[in-house]
Amino acid sequence: MAYQRVAIVGAGITKFVRRAQETGKELAAQASKMALDSCGMTMKDIESVSLGTAPDAFDGVHMKGEYLADGAGATRKPFMRSFVGGGSGVYAIIHGWYHVASGHFDTCLVVAEEKMSSTMPHPQAAFNTIYDQFTERPLGVNLLWIFALEMNRYMQVHKIPLETIAQVSVKNKLNGLDHPCHQEGITPGPHLTVKDVLESEVMVWPVYRLMVSPVSDGAAALVLASERVAKRMTDKPVWIEGVGWHLDTSYWTNRDLYYPRYVEYAARMAYRMAGITDPRKEIHVVEPYDPFAYKELHHLEGLLLADKGEAPRLLEKGVFNRDGELPSCPSGGLLGVGNPISAAGTMKVAEIFWQLRGEAGARQVARPVKRGLAQAWGDLMQVGTVVVLGR
Amino acid sequence: MKPENARGVPLKDEDLKTGKVLTTEWRVKADYAWDCGIAIGRYLDGLKEGKIMATRCRRCRRTVVPPRVFCEWCFKPMDEWVEVRDTGRVNTFSVSFYSWDMTPLEKPEVPAIVEIDGCSPGVGFMHLLGEVGDNLEEILRRVKVGMKVRAVWKPADQRTGAITDILYFKPEEE
Amino acid sequence: MGKIDRVGRIRTLHGDMGVWHKYTFGLAGERFFRALAEKGVLLASRCEACRKTYLPPKVYCPACFAELTVWAELPPRGYVETYTFLYEDLEENRLTEPVAVAFITFPGVDGGLVHRLGEVRPEEVCSGLEVEAVLAAERSGGLQDILYFRPSRE
Numbered sequence: 249m250a251y252q253r254v255a256i257v258g259a260g261i262t263k264f265v266r267r268a269q270e271t272g273k274e275l276a277a278q279a280s281k282m283a284l285d286s287c288g289m290t291m292k293d294i295e296s297v298s299l300g301t302a303p304d305a306f307d308g309v310h311m312k313g314e315y316l317a318d319g320a321g322a323t324r325k326p327f328m329r330s331f332v333g334g335g336s337g338v339y340a341i342i343h344g345w346y347h348v349a350s351g352h353f354d355t356c357l358v359v360a361e362e363k364m365s366s367t368m369p370h371p372q373a374a375f376n377t378i379y380d381q382f383t384e385r386p387l388g389v390n391l392l393w394i395f396a397l398e399m400n401r402y403m404q405v406h407k408i409p410l411e412t413i414a415q416v417s418v419k420n421k422l423n424g425l426d427h428p429c430h431q432e433g434i435t436p437g438p439h440l441t442v443k444d445v446l447e448s449e450v451m452v453w454p455v456y457r458l459m460v461s462p463v464s465d466g467a468a469a470l471v472l473a474s475e476r477v478a479k480r481m482t483d484k485p486v487w488i489e490g491v492g493w494h495l496d497t498s499y500w501t502n503r504d505l506y507y508p509r510y511v512e513y514a515a516r517m518a519y520r521m522a523g524i525t526d527p528r529k530e531i532h533v534v535e536p537y538d539p540f541a542y543k544e545l546h547h548l549e550g551l552l553l554a555d556k557g558e559a560p561r562l563l564e565k566g567v568f569n570r571d572g573e574l575p576s577c578p579s580g581g582l583l584g585v586g587n588p589i590s591a592a593g594t595m596k597v598a599e600i601f602w603q604l605r606g607e608a609g610a611r612q613v614a615r616p617v618k619r620g621l622a623q624a625w626g627d628l629m630q631v632g633t634v635v636v637l638g639r
Numbered sequence: 640m641k642p643e644n645a646r647g648v649p650l651k652d653e654d655l656k657t658g659k660v661l662t663t664e665w666r667v668k669a670d671y672a673w674d675c676g677i678a679i680g681r682y683l684d685g686l687k688e689g690k691i692m693a694t695r696c697r698r699c700r701r702t703v704v705p706p707r708v709f710c711e712w713c714f715k716p717m718d719e720w721v722e723v724r725d726t727g728r729v730n731t732f733s734v735s736f737y738s739w740d741m742t743p744l745e746k747p748e749v750p751a752i753v754e755i756d757g758c759s760p761g762v763g764f765m766h767l768l769g770e771v772g773d774n775l776e777e778i779l780r781r782v783k784v785g786m787k788v789r790a791v792w793k794p795a796d797q798r799t800g801a802i803t804d805i806l807y808f809k810p811e812e813e
Numbered sequence: 814m815g816k817i818d819r820v821g822r823i824r825t826l827h828g829d830m831g832v833w834h835k836y837t838f839g840l841a842g843e844r845f846f847r848a849l850a851e852k853g854v855l856l857a858s859r860c861e862a863c864r865k866t867y868l869p870p871k872v873y874c875p876a877c878f879a880e881l882t883v884w885a886e887l888p889p890r891g892y893v894e895t896y897t898f899l900y901e902d903l904e905e906n907r908l909t910e911p912v913a914v915a916f917i918t919f920p921g922v923d924g925g926l927v928h929r930l931g932e933v934r935p936e937e938v939c940s941g942l943e944v945e946a947v948l949a950a951e952r953s954g955g956l957q958d959i960l961y962f963r964p965s966r967e
Contacts, residue, residue: 263647269660270648271839277873278646284878286641291878308665308834318875366834368664372741373832381671381826382679383705384765386803388739393750396733397765401752404731404784428643452750453734453775466647497711501752502703502762505731607641650837661846661954666833675824683824740831800824 251349255478255485256341256637258287258471259598264431264586267365268465272307273319276361279467279591280321283357287471287481294471295353297322299329300340300360302589302626305374308366320359320469333626334539335493336360337468337593338633342491344472345635354474361467362588371463378628392460396452398505398629399542403454405506406557408545410454414445415563416541417458420577423570424584426610429595431464431586445541459541459583466588468595484605489619490524490636492517500628511550511623514632518621519552522636527552531636532617533603534574535596537625538581544568547623548576550632575613578603593624597635604639678706681720687800689792693723693758701759723757725790726811730754730763732782734775746773753788753808769807787811838954841872844884849959850952855887857922868924890965891917893942894925898935913938917962931961 260282262268262275270278276299284290299320304312313329320327330336330343337360344358364371375391402408421435436444436458448458478485494513496503503509515527524530536547545559553574554562562568568576579585579599582592600620602608619638625631654660675683678694682705685692694717695702696710702721709716732751738744749771754763769791772778788808798804838846841858848856858870858881865876872881896915901907913933918925930938931947944962952958 261642261645263645263649265647265649267650267652267655267837268647269650269837269840269843270646271837271842274839274841274872275647277878281873281878281880282645291876305830305832308667308832308836319873321878323875366836368833368835370741372739374830376739377830380705381673381828382675382683383802385828386801387750387765387767388748389750389765390735390737390739390741392737393733393735393765396735397731397750397752400733401731401784428641429645429647432649450734450736450775452737453747453779455733499703499705499707499711501764504761505752602642609641609643648840655835655837658954661838661843662835663838663955664833664835667830669830671828671830673826673828675826680824 252351253475254345254348254472254488255475256470256488256601257473257478257482257485258283258289259469259601260284260286261429261468261595261598262466263429264464264466264588266431266433266462266464268363272309272312272316272361272363275363275465275467276316276319276359279361279469280319280357280359283469283471289471291321294321294325294355294357296326296347296356298340298344298347298356298358299327300331300336300343300590300594301329302331302333302336302362303374306367306371306589307363316361321357326353332631332633334537334589335593335624335626335631335633336590337595338597338622338624338635339493340590340594341470341597341635342493342633345488345491348472348474354477356472357469358472358594359467359469360590360594362591363465364463364588365465392452392455394500394629395540396455399540400454401505402542402546406560408560410446411442412560412564413459413542413545414442414456416538416544417445417583418442419569420538420544420581420583422584423578423611424580427580427585430580430584431462434462434584434586455540461539461582461587464586464588466586466591468591468598470594470598470601484639486601486604486637486639488635489638490518490522492521492634494632496630498628498630500630505629507556508546508550508625508629508632510630511547511625511632512552514634515551518634518636522638524636528574531574531619531621532615533578533600533613533620534576535579535581535599535620535622536576537593537596537623538577538583539587541583543625544577544581547625551621551623551634570611571614573615575615578608578611578613593622593633596622596624600637604637678708682706683800685722686802686804687798689795689798691723691725691755693721695719695721701762702757703762704755704758704764721757723755727753727755727763727788727808729768729782729784729786729788730761731784732768734778747775747778749778749782751808766802766805767807768809770809781810787813841870845870846954846958850954853948855946856884857887859883859885865923866921868919868922868926887919887922890943890945891919891925891962893938893940893944894918895940896930896938911935915962917944928959929961930963932963937964
């Protein structure tokens with residue numbers, strides 16, 4: 249394949265909060281500035297901008313990409329926005345990768361931002377329009393239904409106890425306490441247990457309140473550079489070795505929800521590109537998308553990092569802890585840090601970036617890491633976006 | 640620059656209520672008139688008549704609901720309409736304590752995906768289950784994945800051509 | 814449409830989005846609108862590196878991303894850069910009187926404000942017209958604290 253090697257050379261992020269005073273533009277600017285400062289670059293060095301952000305309805309600004317653009321350093325620059333629901337945070341990096349891999353640009357600033365707090369009465373009201381207006385909305389549907397239906401199917405097919413799924417919440421929320429940007433109040437305390445999770449309110453059974461990631465405002469940014477530029481700037485470039493993305497049908501009631509095959513196809517695409525034939529050995533740290541506790545396990549299986557139905561058992565054995573064989577969501581994930589839709593995915597990529605460089609501070613995993621993977625998901629249980637990074 | 644220096648000024652609800660921070664509001668006047676399309680039009684007509692209509696693709700041999708005019712796998716027009724049964728099996732279910740706008744419900748609702756008899760395996764649509772209990776324990780005792788269910792329809796003169804012409808699916812003995 | 818030949822009656826479903834929005838003004842906006850409400854002044858912020866003064870003010874420079882900490886009060890008079898007249902409202906109802914709307918700039922400042930013009934006859938409106946802001950007596954913190962701009966009086 250005739251494309252350039254692309255590295256991530258800098259990363260930036262804002263705090264994830266329930267409601268930020270900053271406008272979306274200001275959040276994007278804060279993350280972008282931090283990303284640039286982290287690698288000693290300025291706006292002049294950025295040749296293109298790839299922005300990922302989810303529905304305009306959240307921030308409440310039409311043409312949100314264009315609105316955010318000057319907070320993303322894109323004034324008078326080639327700019328593109330991509331959008332694929334929750335998958336946008338990783339999609340934007342894939343999109344940015346194209347900008348540089350094609351040889352068209354030497355640098356690309358990838359930015360993801362979301363300000364969900366503007367939506368009234370609650371972001372749910374915007375989320376609900378994802379359902380078909382004729383065949384679904386008249387039933388009085390709320391967004392949690394689809395997750396509860398998928399979670400129950402997954403549990404029933406593989407006989408997974410609720411306690412095991414609750415363990416994901418505990419792992420990620422406690423991991424998240426070590427992330428400087430974690431949302432205040434996202435975790436009741438440092439002594440959270442499975443019992444606490446199962447005593448939290450039942451929202452839509454089997455989904456309990458502490459199994460759901462919160463509504464958040466936040467932004468994250470990454471600086472991508474071609475090999476030529478990356479090597480001059482840093483002795484620790486993190487290479488984008490594989491990218492993959494895949495979309496399934498929106499007829500979500502016509503497919504079996506127990507397994508996210510669209511994540512598998514996206515992962516295979518990324519593994520093939522990265523030359524990975526045994527992901528369980530060759531991926532050393534992973535950040536699967538975890539908007540709900542069960543989803544981390546669901547996605548780990550889709551990523552072929554565990555056999556179907558095996559992820560819960562590996563979780564119980566401690567394999568996915570920070571000191572386990574395959575640390576998963578060492579950042580704390582969406583459950584532990586927050587969920588500003590697209591920025592959450594980019595936060596995960598930033599985490600792998602920091603982990604591979606040994607810069608993750610208290611979150612640094614115990615084992616040596618040379619290759620990591622970040623994955624996002626979105627829409628009606630539809631899209632998988634995957635990026636494989638390596639040192 | 641590290642995440643330790645991350646910016647972002649968190650606000651509390653009181654800050655907005657007390658005017659510590661200025662806010663402004665905008666109500667989007669976004670009203671829609673959605674045309675249902677050919678397939679859903681026929682589907683809704685069928686529901687008004689007390690029937691569930693599916694479409695079938697002969698190439699991939701799938702019979703699907705909700706019906707569509709083209710097969711999204713083969714990317715060709717569907718070949719025929721098929722009336723399917725109003726019975727099926729529960730593929731998955733959940734128990735909701737909140738309404739669409741996140742206000743608490745007095746009695747829980749039971750959303751489910753029902754695999755419809757007459758369609759291809761695993762194919763169905765989302766609806767509600769009824770007559771399965773009023774509280775979580777009762778519902779979890781009564782409802783099992785794989786159990787047979789039958790549609791309970793509104794009386795013919797109350798049907799309007801909507802998915803709610805089916806009130807809910809209730810358990811049926813094997 | 815091939816073999817499917819019976820088309821159902823055309824049905825249309827009416828509905829809406831069901832959301833509304835409450836926006837914070839942001840770090841820059843908070844400062845700008847508080848100054849307008851409490852002191853009756855318009856502020857801009859300055860990037861020394863780019864030598865640009867921005868209206869509406871920003872906390873970061875869109876050109877070089879520097880954090881902007883220098884704020885200044887605008888001169889009291891601005892100029893109509895361009896203008897238009899509205900004859901209908903948002904619902905396409907005819908207005909009894911046409912409303913003049915202008916883009917108002919200030920010397921030495923990048924950007925400007927869009928607002929209504931008042932106390933002016935239509936034939937008086939022209940590019941280059943010098944104008945001043947007329948503020949509401951009771952101000953709450955928002956663009957409505959400026960009622961309109963009128964031709965400046967000495």
